[in-house]
Amino acid sequence: MRIALHGKSTGPEAQKCINDVFELLEKHQIVASISESYKADLLEKGLFTGKLDTFHIGDDLSGFDFIISLGGDGTILDTITYTNRSEVPIVGINLGRLGFLANTPRNEIKDTFERLISGDFTVESRSLIHVDSNQGIFHPYNFGLNELTIVKKETSSMIVVHTYVDGDYLNSYWADGLIVATPTGSTGYSLSCGGPLVDPAQKNFIITPVSPHNLNVRPIILSDQSVITFEIEGRSKQFMVSLDSRSQSIDDSVQISVRREEFEAKLVRFKNNKYFDTLRQKLNWGLDARN
Secondary structure: OEEEEEEOOOOHHHHHHHHHHHHHHHHOOOEEEEEHHHHHHHHHOOOOOOOOEEEOOOOOOOOOOEEEEEEOHHHHHHHHHHHHHHOOOEEEEEOOOOOOOOOEEHHHHHHHHHHHHHOOOEEEEEOOEEEEEOOOOOOOOOEEOOEEEEEEOOOOOOEEEEEEEOOEEEEEEEEOEEEEEOOHHHHOHHHHOOOOOOOOOOOEEEEEEEOOOOOOOOOEEEEOOOOEEEEEEEOOOEEEEEEOOEEEEEEOOOEEEEEEOOOOEEEEEOOOOOHHHHHHHHOOOOOOOOO
C-alpha cells in the first residue's frame, strides 16, 4: 500500500495525532510520501517526519492508493488541488472544528488504518466546479469542490451580476455577491446565505445570492450539465472572486463561466460516517433548543 500525506498548520492539540499517523505508517510498513509544504510546516514545529519522499502540487499522484488529509474541511479543499485528475481517494482526518468533509475523528486513527488495510470502506464521488475566464483566473487549478463566489470589494455599494444559463438570460443579481455551489458545497457558504441543502450525490449547481437587494430573489437549483456565465458591474471596478479557499481580485473586464469539471473528487467513507448522520450532528438537528 502507498499513502500520500498532506495537511496544513496545526496546533499543539493535534500533534499527538500526527505522531500517531507516523507510528502507524511504520507499524504497518506502508510506503508513504508527504507534500513538501506540509513537511516543511511539521519540521518548523519540531515534529518528526522520518525520511519520507516528498511530492509537490502538480505531481502525478496516480501511483498512490490513498492520500490522507490531516486538518479540517479547508485542508481537504486544498488536498483536491493535489489529487487533481488522478482522483486518488482522500481520507479526511479531522484536526479542525466542524468537519463536514473531514469527518474521521482524530481519536479513530488506529481504526482508520485497520479499515483501509482490510478494505472496510466505500469511496464516494463528488462533482467539482470548473471555472473559465478571459483572464485565466485560478489557472491551472481552476476547479473546486465547494463553490465559486463573486463578491464586492472595498465598497459598501452593491454589485450587479448578470447571469446566463447556456446563453439564455437568467437574472441580474443586485446583491453583495453571488455563490455558485456544488451539492457538496451546499453545506458551506451557500447554506449561511439561505441556500438549500442538496444531497452530494445529485448532479446540480446551486445559485445563491449574498444579501440580495430584492427580497423576492431566491436561490435556484440548476443542472450541472449547464454552462453558467457571468458579467459583473458596480460603482467600484474591483471585485473579489473565490474558488473554495483561494481568492483573487478582478476588475469589471472579467467574464466568468462555470461548468462541471471533467474529473471528480473521491472521498473515503467508513460505515460509521454517514452523510445524514453528519448533517444531524453538525447542524444540531433534533436538539431541543427552546431553552
